[in-house]
Amino acid sequence: MTPMSADELEARLRDIGARRYHRLHPFHRLLHGGGCTKGQVQAWALNRYYYQAMIPVKDASLIARCEDSATRREWRGRLVDHDGAHAGEGGIARWLKLTDGLGLDRDYVVSLRGLLPATRFAVDAYVHFVREKPLVEAIASSLTELFSPQIISERIEGMLRSYDFVTAETLAYFSQRPPQAERDARFALDYVKQNARTRETQQGVLAALEFKCDVLWAMLDALYHAYVAPKHLPPGAFAPPD
Amino acid sequence: MTPMSADELEARLRDIGARRYHRLHPFHRLLHGGGCTKGQVQAWALNRYYYQAMIPVKDASLIARCEDSATRREWRGRLVDHDGAHAGEGGIARWLKLTDGLGLDRDYVVSLRGLLPATRFAVDAYVHFVREKPLVEAIASSLTELFSPQIISERIEGMLRSYDFVTAETLAYFSQRPPQAERDARFALDYVKQNARTRETQQGVLAALEFKCDVLWAMLDALYHAYVAPKHLPPGAFAPPD
Numbered sequence: 001m002t003p004m005s006a007d008e009l010e011a012r013l014r015d016i017g018a019r020r021y022h023r024l025h026p027f028h029r030l031l032h033g034g035g036c037t038k039g040q041v042q043a044w045a046l047n048r049y050y051y052q053a054m055i056p057v058k059d060a061s062l063i064a065r066c067e068d069s070a071t072r073r074e075w076r077g078r079l080v081d082h083d084g085a086h087a088g089e090g091g092i093a094r095w096l097k098l099t100d101g102l103g104l105d106r107d108y109v110v111s112l113r114g115l116l117p118a119t120r121f122a123v124d125a126y127v128h129f130v131r132e133k134p135l136v137e138a139i140a141s142s143l144t145e146l147f148s149p150q151i152i153s154e155r156i157e158g159m160l161r162s163y164d165f166v167t168a169e170t171l172a173y174f175s176q177r178p179p180q181a182e183r184d185a186r187f188a189l190d191y192v193k194q195n196a197r198t199r200e201t202q203q204g205v206l207a208a209l210e211f212k213c214d215v216l217w218a219m220l221d222a223l224y225h226a227y228v229a230p231k232h233l234p235p236g237a238f239a240p241p242d
Numbered sequence: 243m244t245p246m247s248a249d250e251l252e253a254r255l256r257d258i259g260a261r262r263y264h265r266l267h268p269f270h271r272l273l274h275g276g277g278c279t280k281g282q283v284q285a286w287a288l289n290r291y292y293y294q295a296m297i298p299v300k301d302a303s304l305i306a307r308c309e310d311s312a313t314r315r316e317w318r319g320r321l322v323d324h325d326g327a328h329a330g331e332g333g334i335a336r337w338l339k340l341t342d343g344l345g346l347d348r349d350y351v352v353s354l355r356g357l358l359p360a361t362r363f364a365v366d367a368y369v370h371f372v373r374e375k376p377l378v379e380a381i382a383s384s385l386t387e388l389f390s391p392q393i394i395s396e397r398i399e400g401m402l403r404s405y406d407f408v409t410a411e412t413l414a415y416f417s418q419r420p421p422q423a424e425r426d427a428r429f430a431l432d433y434v435k436q437n438a439r440t441r442e443t444q445q446g447v448l449a450a451l452e453f454k455c456d457v458l459w460a461m462l463d464a465l466y467h468a469y470v471a472p473k474h475l476p477p478g479a480f481a482p483p484d
Contacts, residue, residue: 020477117456118463121363128370210478214359217476218464221360224474225467232466234459235262236452 004202006193013140013189013209017147020213023154027220030228032154034162038102039240041163043227045099046238047119047219049109052095054123056082061131062138074187081180094173101170114238118222122215129211136195137208143192144212145185149178246444248435255382255431255451259389262455265396269462272470274396276404280344281482283405285469287341288480289361289461291351294337296365298324303373304380316429323422336415343412356480360464364457371453378437379450385434386454387427391420 004012022028030036031044059078066072084090099109108114130138152174159166168175196205226233233239246254264270272278273286301320308314326332341351350356372380394416401408410417438447468475475481 026472026474116460117453118360118364118460121367121457121460122360124367124370125363128366211359214476215363218358218360218363221467221474221476222460222463224472225463229472230268230466232268232463234456234463 001199003197003199009193009196009202009205010189012206013143013192014146016206016209016213017144020210020217021144021147021151022213022216022220023147023151025217025220025224027224027228028151028155032158032162034158036163037240038163038165040223040227041159041166042099042102042104042240043238044223045095045102046104046109046114047116047223049095049099050112050115050119051123051219052082052092053110054127055091058127058130061127062135065131065135065138071191078180078184091173091176094176098170098173101167102165113236116222116226116237117234119219122218122222126212126215129208133208134201134204136192136201137204139188140192140196140205140208141212142188143185143209144216145181146189148181148185152178152181243441245439245441251435251438251444251447252431254448255385255434256388258448258451258455259386262452262459263386263389263393264455264458264462265389265393267459267462267466269466269470270393270397274400274404276400278405279482280405280407282465282469283401283408284341284344284346284482285480286465287337287344288346288351288356289358289465291337291341292354292357292361293365293461294324294334295352296369297333300369300372303369304377307373307377307380313433320426333415333418336418340412340415343409344407355478358464358468358479359476361461364460364464368454368457371450375450376443376446378434378443379446381430382434382438382447382450383454384430385427385451386458387423388431390423390427394420394423 027044031041036044056079059075059082063072063075063079066075080090082091084093087093096106096109100106112120126141129141133141156168156171156174159171160168192205196202226237227240269286273283278286298321301317301324305314305317305321308317322332324333326335329335338348338351342348354362368383371383375383398410398413398416401413402410434447438444468479469482
């Protein structure tokens with residue numbers, strides 16, 4: 001098989017996003033369309049917290065595998081974005097403002113005691129993927145950020161319009177993310193286009209993005225099963241008051 | 243905190259099984275009670291295949307961590323049980339007789355193309371757990387076998403009674419398992435009782451069994467969501483003909 005051109009590879013990557021990104025998941029339609037109870041929004045934020053909390057672990061694992069200073073330096077910006085320059089800053093701290101604003105106890109959120117096991121398995125699968133797969137695939141798995149600015153704008157608009165328990169302040173995480181995601185996605189896309197030159201490597205890159213879409217999708221499947229229908233809560237998971 | 247006695251530890255482990263083993267999951271009630279369509283039984287067998295296929299990988303990972311010959315020798319029996327003495331023998335081969343008997347294409351099953359991503363994440367979480375956690379916790383995570391003889395007898399009886407597409411021959415996997423599981427569970431339980439002597443280690447052992455129950459439970463949650471209700475199939479997953 002001859003390799004794809006870089007532009008064809010990009011088109012195939014964008015097509016995966018168009019078909020498999022979690023924007024299309026029924027849980028997000030409910031969340032953004034105002035169809036969730038407060039308890040369901042809490043469950044989403046609580047579970048998604050673990051994803052947020054593990055992102056710098058994932059990114060540090062990736063940096064640890066880079067042999068060139070330039071890539072490490074570039075990727076290091078993600079650590080700053082998520083962990084902040086000081087305590088109380090950065091993406092994880094902003095996510096905790098969201099869970100605070102939703103009335104969740106911060107110690108409980110951070111303890112992960114109420115997490116759905118499926119959330120943990122999906123997020124950990126992502127971290128292991130980045131540790132174990134070829135570097136170009138690890139980088140490609142971040143490319144869901146190509147599609148996140150759109151979902152974030154839908155989310156901010158839909159949630160502010162629909163839920164009186166959500167404010168612009170509690171959604172501060174999202175207002176910060178789009179320019180970071182755009183910068184990061186551009187770097188990762190350029191890296192992948194430059195470094196995936198054989199058909200086999202390109203197939204690996206496409207599979208990596210599908211894998212990452214599966215991670216995000218499986219997290220919403222688990223939320224839907226536990227909190228929307230049939231509301232079948234796994235033992236020990238967060239039980240919303242409503 | 244003072245350590246528990248070995249008998250108290252065993253009682254706490256058995257209590258976890260009584261509350262959290264997947265025998266209690268609604269999907270198993272459907273499966274064993276005759277409430278599944280053939281497509282749902284196929285989806286169960288196809289997904290569970292990945293669990294079966296990874297068991298020897300898990301067991302070899304555990305053996306690789308044992309520093310004494312006696313434990314390695316004992317645990318090696320599990321490799322024989324699952325991989326067989328020759329091609330076509332052992333637990334994985336018997337599981338493929340089940341998927342054959344259900345009319346699934348063997349190459350398709352083995353390719354894992356139709357697997358639910360959540361199945362992969364849960365099973366891989368188990369393998370990673372065994373590789374990364376303290377050895378006594380890795381061994382404790384196998385203790386769901388304490389509870390498997392009961393579920394297997396319910397399964398054989400219920401499935402033979404309920405489904406005309408299931409025969410004793412296709413269920414051969416299960417008729418072989420109870421004595422193996424009883425022998426293995428006895429060894430693992432004795433090991434854990436002898437080696438978990440501090441309260442902290444004992445808490446780790448209890449958490450390990452809860453973790454393993456979560457793995458099995460999450461696999462059934464994902465099956466339920468995709469194939470029972472709301473039948474919301476993740477992109478690319480096996481789509482039953484019925």
